[in-house]
Amino acid sequence: MLVMSTGMTVVIGSAVLVGMAVFIIVFVAYYQQRQAKQQLALKEIQEQHRRELMAATFRGQEAERQRLAEDLHDSIGTMLSVTKMSLNQLNRQLDDAENRRGQLHKTRDMLDETMSNVRRISRDLVPTTLQRFGLLASLEELADRATNDELRVVLDCPSPVDHLPQALQLAFYRISQELLNNAIRHARAETITIQLYCVGPDARLSVIDDGVGFDLDTILEDKKAGLGLRNIESRLSVVDGHVTFDVAPGRGSRIHAQVSLDTPLLVTLTN
């Protein structure tokens, strides 16, 4: 009888404990999975929020550039034109004294240079060609402007790119501008190629140069020097794209920016 009751105690006690153990194990696994999913969702929301902030920052930046460009063109540019006209008038009224005429020509040349600088700054601030004629035309203009006796900039774009969303066109334009500037200023390149390909659902922009190259880690460690490259990464993160740096000191650089046109984020930004 004693053994029987002991047996029952063991059986019932063990069954209860094992039941509790199984419950704890299943609960831990289930609860942890749910917790992990919630964490993931929270991270996604935070990432989305960060992207929206970034997009808003870039929109604000563009709006500010637009305002600056308009101010430069409408007020300073106009004032300079009026000053030049006035100077021309003064020139006609002056006597033939050679030294006065020479001084006047010099002043007019300085004014011309200032006016062309204002136009250039205004154009750089707001890519009006991009707004009016699209990405291809604006990149052609960018390449033409950069080309001179010592530097050749080639644009390679075999397929039409008009269908690219406006946000992506602007991002690609700004990235090209940044990389072109870097190649001219720091890499001392002789030939720069801007490639723009649309392959399947992806759009890819590559800027390839034959310059002196650079060490990516060193540049990214330097907060000031790496700002441009980080800016490229930020711009691409807004359109859910990514950048690949194929760079090394002593050889030309190949930088590729790739964006999937199917990404829902890009669709949202476009709408």
Added chain:
Amino acid sequence: MHQFFTPYQEYPVAFVAELITLLPVVLGSFYFRSLNHDIRFLVVLFFLFFIRDISSNFLAYFQINNLFIYNLFSILELVFLSLIFCYDDTIKVENYRRVIRWLGIACILASVFLYTRSDFSTGDFVIVRLYGIFLTIFFFERALSDVAVKNIVKYPMFWVASGFLLYFCGTFFIFLLSSEVLSSHAEKDTFTLYWDTNLIFYIIFCLLSSVGIYVNRYANNIS
């Protein structure tokens, strides 16, 4: 060889349990270099279990009381339980380790005090089980509170802790009442029934621990 292994015809569950012990040992030896410290201690523990089984079988073959080996191993189990849970790096809180260490030392001292040589040392077995159940529940609680664990199913210590919990819960009452159901004056059928039940839970523990050792290879990518 026959004096080292339990005869299959007479005690099939015991024979399977002895063979299953080799599974985590072989698996652990295969991946030993890539194993975390906690899992390495687990592999060593299983190897010691195997040594315990063959040495107790050897003594039993020559009709020598082998219960002292099991009693001694319950103290060794306490040491390894402390090491396994102390060296688990999921939980970064130092207090957690301090609790395990001091409680472990207290349990070991109590086990030494309660140690008996000629019969099942009920106190020792109960202490191991209570300490083990506490550690596993403590581990689960910390794992749920710590957000660093991304997917617990891919986490080796989840499987090991689950194995320990099932084994200790399933055998707690058997060893609590071992003076009646596993003692030398218990009927043979009664003894076999409860001993086999203990071995079945041990087999489950071996299998779950083997899963833990196997998933250890993903451990570095999940936290």
